Structures are given as structure tokens and as C-alpha cells.
């Protein structure tokens with residue numbers, strides 16, 4: 308279970324303050340599929356960053372399961388992050404590692420067996436259709452291919468929750484639907500999914516809960532939501 | 538546990554290899570720093586040898602009048618030996634002095650001939666005094682001036698050489714102090730340059746470090762490969778710096794011998810090769826590990 312309790316995030320750069328998130332409160336239950344929509348700059352990625360403690364909230368509390376994310380101890384942080392698989396909007400692949408190694412890194416970091424790595428990593432890459440690019444470095448991959456490596460990496464650890472920050476942004480419609488179907492399937496197998504997206508068709512197709520953000524504020528939060536752009 | 542260690546080592550080697558020119562640039566800086574260290578060690582050895590050789594040449598000799606009984610000379614010797622400043626005293630009787638003199642001039646026929654013609658031994662018995670420290674000759678000389686047995690002295694060399702001895706003492710003193718400061722200064726610069734180079738290399742990896750954190754790697758799992766890289770740097774740099782220094786020392790050795798005949802630098806280096814290598818590896822690896830560990834901690838806070 309995830310709880311955001313009156314969470315605000317302000318960025319201060321050279322005496323200029325940006326409001327990324329203001330007084331946001333919501334709860335996501337285990338095994339839910341929630342979409343996060345809103346215009347560019349509305350604060351979607353900010354919510355993702357607060358959840359994995361990449362950024363600290365200015366005010367409020369963020370709770371993930373038994374962890375109080377902002378008060379978490381340094382040595383517990385990796386454990387929290389291994390339970391959340393994130394598909395970053397900007398991929399965040401390790402440039403000096405191949406697709407295989409990028410995906411394997413999540414397993415290595417979790418201390419999994421070498422035999423697991425050899426078995427699961429090719430499976431995951433095959434699932435996202437990248438088996439033939441297994442030994443290519445990120446700079447040799449297209450945007451969509453990088454995105455798919457990021458997806459494989461996020462899923463490899465069987466996390467409690469998958470956060471997909473605009474996971475279809477660089478994909479063609481066919482690939483995009485494949486990914487969305489994959490997310491739905493993963494959700495049906497019991498993983499919580501948080502999907503941040505601009506894609507109206509996807510939202511309308513999903514017919515799941517939608518949280519709508521505007522200028523850092525939650526303006527709508529409805530079950531079986533539709534994509535409404537104000 | 539073992540798999541993790543193996544992965545850390547593997548990732549260290551991979552990162553070293555894949556960072557290509559960055560690794561090479563860092564490596565060459567560490568090699569330079571180690572060469573500086575090596576230079577310092579050798580400089581130290583050379584100055585020490587030169588200074589001891591110089592110190593050894595300084596002494597005070599007391600020449601006794603020809604009619605002094607040997608008893609008196611030995612008594613004088615004994616009493617001087619009680620002084621704390623005195624390191625040792627060598628007694629050279631008249632006939633021994635003559636022997637030394639003959640030996641020294643055996644190729645000079647004029648001198649040997651005139652010696653033969655002399656019936657009597659013209660040389661004086663002497664006590665040759667060495668102090669622990671060149672600065673202490675003044676004190677010893679002071680004692681001699683007040684000694685009760687002063688009446689037997691024909692001459693004391695200190696009086697003649699006082700200025701030179703004193704000056705040498707001071708030069709040796711400042712050379713040692715100044716050398717130490719210089720060494721500390723140079724070593725500090727070498728350490729700082731190395732540290733900064735490694736820091737820059739890690740700085741260029743800061744984003745990756747952040748990514749590793751975000752996908753759930755523990756700090757030790759991230760730091761480990763960088764420490765391994767530091768060890769790789771240190772090991773390779775240590776070996777290469779020795780390989781560079783070897784030939785340089787080999788060719789420089791004869792020239793150094795001209796200035797400091799007491800040392801054969803090449804054979805010293807060759808016989809202490811493993812000590813040198815050990816020091817270099819210690820410096821290199823130590824520097825690599827410490828620099829990496831300090832530099833990376835800044836980026837592990839995400």
C-alpha cells in the first residue's frame with residue numbers, strides 16, 4: 308500500500324521557486340492499476356521520484372508498505388528500491404553496460420544467483436522483443452529499444468510495484484500496445500502498477516483508476532476514469 | 538557473499554577496460570605520481586649517503602709532542618671517551634702514522650726517497666676524534682681547551698678547520714631539514730593531483746552511480762568496483778613506474794658515482810628491487826583505494 312499524505316515538493320533554483328507538487332494526498336492499494344495523467348510539468352515524474360526517495364518532499368509523508376520513505380535508513384533504501392521496478396522516463400540505462408548487463412545488474416545488485424541471471428535475463432529481453440540486441444550498448448540502441456531495455460530491467464526482479472513513467476513515449480503504436488498489455492498482465496498476476504502517461508487512447512482503453520494532476524495539484528481521482536484534458 | 542565479491546571484481550575490471558582512454562589518462566597520472574615518489578626515495582638515499590660520507594670526513598685530530606709517553610696519550614683517550622659527544626677515537630701511534638704516510642705516497646719517489654734518508658720518524662702520534670653530530674665538534678674542542686693534559690698537545694686540527702667544520706655542520710643540518718620540507722611538499726602535490734584525477738574520473742561517472750542506487754544497488758556493491766579499479770590502477774602504475782625507473786637509474790648510475798663515490802645506485806636499486814616494487818605498489822594501491830573511496834562517497838547519497 309502506498310500513501311501520500313499532504314505531500315508538497317518545491318524546487319528552489321537561484322531564488323526562484325517552482326511548485327512541482329502541492330498538498331497531494333492519495334492512497335494506492337496493493338494490486339491496483341493506477342494511471343497518472345496531466346500536462347507536461349504537472350508533477351507526474353515528481354511523484355515517482357518521491358516514491359523511490361530520489362527526491363525528498365518539502366512537506367508531508369510518503370509511505371510505501373512498511374517503509375516511511377523519507378525517514379528510511381541509508382541501508383534500507385536499496386531494499387525498498389528492489390521492491391519497486393521503475394521504468395524511467397529518460398530510461399537511465401548504464402551507458403557502459405550492454406542490454407544484457409543492464410538488466411542483469413538489477414539481479415546482481417539484489418544478490419541473485421548467477422544461474423538465475425543466465426536464465427531470466429534472456430527471457431525478459433525476449434519478452435520485450437530485444438533478444439537480438441542483447442549484447443548491444445545503449446548508444447547502439449534506438450530510443451524505443453532503450454525504453455524496452457528499461458522495461459525489462461524494471462520487471463526482472465518481480466517487484467511488488469511497477470512504476471512506468473511514460474513507458475510508451477518512444478514506441479510505435481504496435482509496440483506501445485504490447486507494453487501496455489504486458490503491464491496489464493503483470494498487474495493481473497498481482498503487481499501494483501502506476502502508469503504515468505499522456506496517451507489518451509491508452510487511458511480510455513484501460514478503464515482503470517485515473518489520478519489527474521494540474522500544476523502540481525490533484526484535480527481529479529476517479530475509478531474507471533477517462534482522459535480529460537482541460 | 539562470494540558471488541557478490543566475484544561480481545564486484547568483475548565489474549571493476551570491466552569498468553577499467555570499458556572506460557578506455559579515461560582509465561589510461563588516470564593511469565598515466567598515477568604513474569607520474571609514483572615516479573615522483575620513487576624520485577623522492579632515491580633522492581633521500583643519495584643525500585643520506587652523501588651526508589654520512591661528508592660527516593665521516595669531518596674529525597678533530599690531536600697531535601702529540603714527540604716526547605709524549607704513550608701512557609699519557611692512552612689516558613687522554615680514555616678520558617675523552619667519557620664525553621657524550623664523542624662517537625669514537627682512533628689512536629694512531631707514530632710508526633703507524635709513518636706507515637700510512639708511506640703507503641699514501643708510495644708512487645711519489647721524491648718523498649719516499651727523502652723519508653729513507655731520514656733516520657728519525659718525523660711524524661707525530663695522534664688521536665682522531667669523531668663526534669656523533671658535526672655540530673658537537675665545538676663542544677669537544679671546548680673540552681680540549683680546558684683539559685689538564687693540554688700540555689702534551691702539539692696541535693689540534695679543529696682550530697685550523699673550525700670555520701669549515703662549523704659551516705659544514707650547518708649545511709648538513711639545513712639540507713636535512715629543507716630536504717624533508719621539500720619532500721613533504723612534493724609528495725603532497727603528487728597525492729593531491731592523483732586524488733583529483735581519480736575524483737574527476739568518478740565525477741564523470743556520477744550519473745551511473747545515481748542510476749545504480751535507484752535500481753537498488755547497495756553502497757558497497759557500487760563502491761566495490763571503484764575500489765577494485767583503484768587497486769588495478771595502483772598495481773599497473775607500480776609495475777610500470779619501476780619499469781621506467783630501472784633503465785633511467787641504470788644509465789644515470791655512473792654519473793651519480795662521480796659525485797657520490799660511496800654509492801652504486803644501480804646495484805642498490807637492483808638488490809632492493811622488490812622493496813622498491815613493494816613501496817610503489819603500497820603507495821599506488823593505497824592512493825587508488827583511498828582516493829576512490831573518498832571521491833565516490835559524495836555520489837552515494839541519492
Ligand SMILES: Nc1ncnc2c1ncn2[C@@H]1O[C@H](COP(=O)(O)OP(=O)(O)OP(=O)(O)O)[C@@H](O)[C@H]1O
Pocket residue numbers: 318319320325326327345346347348349350351352353354396
Ligand atoms: N530538479 C528540478 N529542479 C527544479 N525544478 C524541477 C526539477 N525537477 C522538476 N522540476 C519542475 O517541477 C515541475 C514538475 O516536473 P515533473 O517532472 O514532475 O513533470 P511531469 O508531469 O513528469 O512532466 P512530463 O510529462 O513532461 O514528464 C516542472 O515544472 C519542472 O520544471
Ligand SMILES: [Mg+2]
Pocket residue numbers: 351352353396472
Ligand atoms: Mg515526467
